[in-house]
Amino acid sequence: MESKKLNILIVGVGGQGTLLASKFIGMAARLAGRDVKVSEVHGMSQRGGSVVTCVKMGDEVFSPVIDLGEADVMLSFEQVEAVRWLPYLKKGGTVITSEQKIEPMSVVLGDAVYPDNVIEALEKSDAKVIHFDALKAAEAQGSVKTVNIILCGVLSRMIDDITPDIWSRALRMTVAPKFLEMNEKAFAAGASIDF
Amino acid sequence: MEKLMELLLGNEAVARGAYEAGVGVVSSYPGTPSTEITETIAKFSAEEVYCEWAPNEKVAAEVAIGSAIAGVRSMCCMKHVGLNVAADPLFTCSYTGVNAGVVFVVADDPGMFSSQNEQDTRFHAASAHVPVLEPSDSRECIEFTKLAFEISEKLDTPVILRLTTRVAHQRSLVTLSERTKVTKKYEKNVWKYAMMPAMAKKRHVVVDERQERLAKLSSGEITEDLTIPNRVVYAEDSGAKPGIITSGICYQYAREVFPDASFLKLGLTYPLPEKLIREFATNVGELIVIEELEPFIENYVRMLGLDVSGKKYFSNRGELGTAAIRRAYFGEEPKSATAGEEVKVPARPPVFCAGCPHRAVFYVLSKLKLRVCGDIGCYSMGAQAPYFGIDTVVCMGASVSMAHGMTKAMEIDEDADKLKTVAVIGDSTFIHSGITSLIDVAYNKGNSTTIILDNSITGMTGHQQNPAMGFTIRNEKTVATDLVKLANAIGIDDVTVVDPFDMKALREAILGAVSRDNPSVIIAQRPCALLKYVNYGGPAHIDTEKCIKCGSCMRLGCPAINRKSDGSVIIDSSQCVGCGLCFGMCPKGAIGK
Numbered sequence: 001m002e003s004k005k006l007n008i009l010i011v012g013v014g015g016q017g018t019l020l021a022s023k024f025i026g027m028a029a030r031l032a033g034r035d036v037k038v039s040e041v042h043g044m045s046q047r048g049g050s051v052v053t054c055v056k057m058g059d060e061v062f063s064p065v066i067d068l069g070e071a072d073v074m075l076s077f078e079q080v081e082a083v084r085w086l087p088y089l090k091k092g093g094t095v096i097t098s099e100q101k102i103e104p105m106s107v108v109l110g111d112a113v114y115p116d117n118v119i120e121a122l123e124k125s126d127a128k129v130i131h132f133d134a135l136k137a138a139e140a141q142g143s144v145k146t147v148n149i150i151l152c153g154v155l156s157r158m159i160d161d162i163t164p165d166i167w168s169r170a171l172r173m174t175v176a177p178k179f180l181e182m183n184e185k186a187f188a189a190g191a192s193i194d195f
Numbered sequence: 196m197e198k199l200m201e202l203l204l205g206n207e208a209v210a211r212g213a214y215e216a217g218v219g220v221v222s223s224y225p226g227t228p229s230t231e232i233t234e235t236i237a238k239f240s241a242e243e244v245y246c247e248w249a250p251n252e253k254v255a256a257e258v259a260i261g262s263a264i265a266g267v268r269s270m271c272c273m274k275h276v277g278l279n280v281a282a283d284p285l286f287t288c289s290y291t292g293v294n295a296g297v298v299f300v301v302a303d304d305p306g307m308f309s310s311q312n313e314q315d316t317r318f319h320a321a322s323a324h325v326p327v328l329e330p331s332d333s334r335e336c337i338e339f340t341k342l343a344f345e346i347s348e349k350l351d352t353p354v355i356l357r358l359t360t361r362v363a364h365q366r367s368l369v370t371l372s373e374r375t376k377v378t379k380k381y382e383k384n385v386w387k388y389a390m391m392p393a394m395a396k397k398r399h400v401v402v403d404e405r406q407e408r409l410a411k412l413s414s415g416e417i418t419e420d421l422t423i424p425n426r427v428v429y430a431e432d433s434g435a436k437p438g439i440i441t442s443g444i445c446y447q448y449a450r451e452v453f454p455d456a457s458f459l460k461l462g463l464t465y466p467l468p469e470k471l472i473r474e475f476a477t478n479v480g481e482l483i484v485i486e487e488l489e490p491f492i493e494n495y496v497r498m499l500g501l502d503v504s505g506k507k508y509f510s511n512r513g514e515l516g517t518a519a520i521r522r523a524y525f526g527e528e529p530k531s532a533t534a535g536e537e538v539k540v541p542a543r544p545p546v547f548c549a550g551c552p553h554r555a556v557f558y559v560l561s562k563l564k565l566r567v568c569g570d571i572g573c574y575s576m577g578a579q580a581p582y583f584g585i586d587t588v589v590c591m592g593a594s595v596s597m598a599h600g601m602t603k604a605m606e607i608d609e610d611a612d613k614l615k616t617v618a619v620i621g622d623s624t625f626i627h628s629g630i631t632s633l634i635d636v637a638y639n640k641g642n643s644t645t646i647i648l649d650n651s652i653t654g655m656t657g658h659q660q661n662p663a664m665g666f667t668i669r670n671e672k673t674v675a676t677d678l679v680k681l682a683n684a685i686g687i688d689d690v691t692v693v694d695p696f697d698m699k700a701l702r703e704a705i706l707g708a709v710s711r712d713n714p715s716v717i718i719a720q721r722p723c724a725l726l727k728y729v730n731y732g733g734p735a736h737i738d739t740e741k742c743i744k745c746g747s748c749m750r751l752g753c754p755a756i757n758r759k760s761d762g763s764v765i766i767d768s769s770q771c772v773g774c775g776l777c778f779g780m781c782p783k784g785a786i787g788k
Contacts, residue, residue: 014545026366030202037332038202038366041308042227042657047573048754049545062450064332064365067518069529084540089532102767103757104543108749109581110758112541124535135769144769 005058006159007066011085012077013102014051017148020174021075022053024152028170029057032162037064048105050081052088073158074127075151077134078102079118086125095127096154098134098147130154130195137189146186149175153190164191200368205358208333208369209272209300210235212340214244216296217377219267221246222258224627225656226274227309228363229302233272234659237668243374248659248668251591251627252277256284256299260353263297264388266379268344272300275316276590280628286323288353290398291388295379296347298340299325302358305487306514309655311571311588313512315488320355320465324406326413327355327465328424329443333367339424339462348379349419350405350412357464359487361444361514406466413463414470424462425471429478433457438479440472440492440503445485445515452520467495476501483508483524487515547576549755550724550731550774552650555695556619557582558751559702565709566601566614570594570629572621573655574648581752585619592628594618598643599636615709617644623653623661626676630685636714637686644708644715647678648695650723658725682716689715696721696776724772732788734771735778737764741785748777748786 008025012018022038029036039054054066071089076082076097089095099119106112122129132154138147149171156167167187175183203211209232213221221244223233236246245262249255252273259269273281278301285299301319304310320327326346330339336358343354386394411417413425430436441449442461449458459475461467476482476496484493484505493505508523509515521527547554557577560567561584569575569585570593578585587597598618605611620629625647636643653659660666665675682690689711691704701719708715722729734755737748744762755771758764766786778786 013543015548023366026202030200030368035368036202036366039361040204040364040366042231042364047545047548047576048543050543061367063444063447063517064367065361065448065516067516067529069518069531080538080540081543083534083538084543086534087529087531091530091532093532095532102770103754104541105546105580105752105754106541106543108754108757109752111580113539114541115538117536118538121534121536121538125532126535127532 006056006073007071008055008155009066009071009074009085009088010053010055011074011081012051013081014048016077017145018051018053018077021148021152022055024149024170024174025055025155027173028162028167029055031166031170035059035061037061039064039066050084052085073155075155077147077151079131080115082122083118086127089127091126093127094130094158095122096130096151097122098151099131100133100135100147132193132195137193138186141182141186141189143182146183149183149186150190153187154193156187156191200370202366203333203369204231204366205330205333205336205363206231207235208336209340209356209358211369211371212337213270213298214239215337215372215374216341216344217268217375218244218270218344219378220244220259220262220269221271222249222255223272224249224252224255224277225653225659226277226302227656228304228360229272229274229277229300229358230656230659231363232300233668241669246668248661250662252281253283256281256288259297260284260288260293263293263295264291264381266295266381268296268377270298270300273302274310275301275303275314276310276312277301278316278319280591282319282323285319285325285353287390289323289325290390290395290402292351292401293347293353294381295377296344297353298343298347298356299353300356300358302360302363303488304360306360308360311590313488315491316355316357317465317491318489320357324402325353325355326350326409326463327357328462329357329464330362330462331443331446332362332365333369335424335462336362337369342421342424344377345421349421350409352405357443359444359514410466410469413466414468416470425468426458426460426462427471427475428458428460430455430457433479435480437481437483438475439483439485440475440496441485442492443487445487448515448517448520449485451517452524461492464492467492469499472496472499472501485509485515485520544579545576546752546754547573548724549753549770550729550772552695552719552721552723553577553648554751554753555698555701555776556646556648556719557584559698559705560584560617560619563702563705564614565705566616568594568598568601568616568618570618570620570624572624574619574621577619581750591624592620592632594620595629595632595645596635598645599632599639599641602641602643615644617646617705617709619646619648621654622647622649622651622663622678625678626662630681633682633687633716634685641714642712644705644717646705646717646719649678649718649720652723652726654723654725658723678718687714687716689713690718691715692718692720694721695719696774698779724774731773731775733773734768735766735773735775735786735788737766738785738787739763741783743783745782747782748780751777751780753777
């Protein structure tokens with residue numbers, strides 16, 4: 001992975017903790033002395049809608065937003081969201097996605113069908129794809145709330161110049177003390193999952 | 196060791212800038228994307244900064260103007276449509292001037308992430324003759340906020356700090372400074388502060404003179420000891436390369452797309468710098484304006500008689516971005532990753548949260564043949580599937596007055612269909628501007644029904660206190676507006692308070708109210724499910740032995756109830772809060788805890 005400039009797109013469903021993940025990654029970049037910008041979505045789309053946040057780091061970052069074809073890595077909290085936002089990933093970029101499925105209201109109401117070929121379509125795409133059940137991994141660590149940090153743990157393996165020590169400091173500065181231990185375990189789990 | 200920079204949200208940086216500038220009074224009404232500014236202000240000590248949520252933006256602006264005239268630096272924050280509500284005080288404050296500085300922070304929402312229109316605040320500013328500063332990252336949010344107070348005082352004018360969603364909701368690195376303290380002495384001066392015709396005629400002259408000074412200041416012809424952040428950077432061989440005039444977030448996009456162009460980056464976008472623009476135009480190749488929404492800068496440049504392009508390439512609708520600019524100017528398509536086979540991706544619009552009290556109201560409304568005027572808040576989503584329970588959404592407070600208008604139209608037009616009309620409005624929105632509409636209903640012998648969705652919070656913008664709750668922005672206990680007594684006091688005696696989760700009682704209350712020939716109010720009272728004190732005791736379950744897979748429970752449109760591919764219905768325990776609304780929907784009593 002190129003160390004100078006890195007665009008990370010984080011996608012999921014409102015309420016899954018994408019904002020915290022982008023804050024955490026942004027904090028790590030800051031502690032590593034990089035220029036960094038984070039773009040967040042607040043307001044209406046947080047109500048169970050499709051959400052996206054961006055973290056961009058490098059020597060000098062201008063736009064805080066990752067546009068079509070500009071993401072180096074996409075961190076996806078929900079499988080169909082990975083496909084929805086795939087056009088924002090550059091050709092040959094990396095998708096890290098949880099296999100979790102959250103049915104949108106259109107599916108709940110029977111107006112649409114949740115597609116059954118998401119993982120297959122991703123595997124056959126022109127992107128590098130890592131997929132695993134982050135929800136199950138989080139449950140194994142003791143809390144479904146740590147899906148976001150597990151995914152960040154996986155991501156950390158692709159950023160060579162942010163050291164484990166920096167990630168650990170960033171985590172302490174991002175999560176509340178009473179949830180720290182749980183999230184530290186989750187991050188370590190993500191950083192050591194076999195693919 | 197070099198001090199580590201902070202990674203601040205644009206809105207947090209505006210609050211920080213105001214704090215460092217010595218702001219003493221902040222009054223705002225929440226509105227995405229501006230809300231976090233005042234929430235951040237509330238984290239500073241009450242001894243240093245007084246802050247409040249006002250009932251609406253007009254009140255907020257007037258509080259800020261009052262405290263500034265009294266001698267304390269003041270600020271009010273709002274979203275773009277909020278400035279329509281606060282336009283009245285803004286236009287006349289432009290005449291009175293300020294004494295201590297007044298900053299209106301106004302956040303536009305290109306792309307309408309959370310808004311009902313895409314209006315461009317710069318036109319309000321031009322119309323009121325007040326200067327506009329546009330930051331493009333968090334560092335500038337701090338610097339420009341401080342500068343806004345200085346300009347405000349030096350030129351005796353309110354100043355607008357215009358943000359857009361992407362500036363307000365980006366995080367970037369900043370360095371913090373110490374707070375300064377600024378206070379001015381108040382002197383009574385009716386010729387300056389009491390705007391009756393005789394005084395206002397004289398003050399209009401002052402406004403025009405100030406406008407000339409501002410224009411010179413913007414161009415750099417005079418400085419007034421201020422540094423106006425209009426920056427020119429020429430490319431090598433600039434005459435052969437494009438010259439880009441831009442501001443705000445578009446500057447960031449343009450820097451990425453045009454690494455070799457010359458730039459005139461405008462920090463002050465009203466009034467525009469004639470001299471600087473003319474000079475820039477003579478030194479560059481193609482002159483391009485890159486701006487979101489309306490061609491505000493472009494129209495001015497064209498008015499100067501210069502050959503300029505802008506909206507010829509870039510849309511006035513939605514937000515711009517690097518991909519949109521590349522596509523429009525160079526005809527370049529993004530080099531995106533593509534899936535290996537077609538995936539039919541289902542839409543995922545925002546929905547009512549699990550446990551939301553609004554769900555019950557719209558489920559009931561969708562079953563009744565009624566016309567429903569909606570309003571601004573989470574409950575606007577009642578207009579979409581599966582409820583389709585709203586006919587209109589226009590602006591804050593409009594539900595009540597539009598329902599009154601619809602009722603009157605039906606009275607005057609004999610051929611009109613005689614559907615009963617109700618208004619649906621949240622507690623905070625009702626206090627914002629529904630009250631005056633309800634007085635209109637009572638005073639003018641209307642007979643419409645107003646349903647106030649009282650969820651004990653301002654929900655959509657992420658939980659701000661409001662006057663009906665009895666708590667201030669700093670969570671101090673205060674008087675609560677009593678909605679029942681309020682309705683009674685303006686002459687509406689037909690008031691019913693109902694728990695929307697008792698859907699039978701709610702249905703009866705609505706049917707009863709619309710059948711009576713007098714104005715009525717129904718207060719549907721249940722707190723937002725996201726409030727910390729709301730605890731429904733954990734997820735519900737479906738007894739698969741009893742469940743007949745009829746899907747009755749799914750008609751509520753709850754995101755926690757899903758049907759599996761084998762036809763069975765399940766409750767997603769990671770989403771369900773256990774509110775119990777679905778229990779009564781099941782004909783077999785299969786849902787419980």
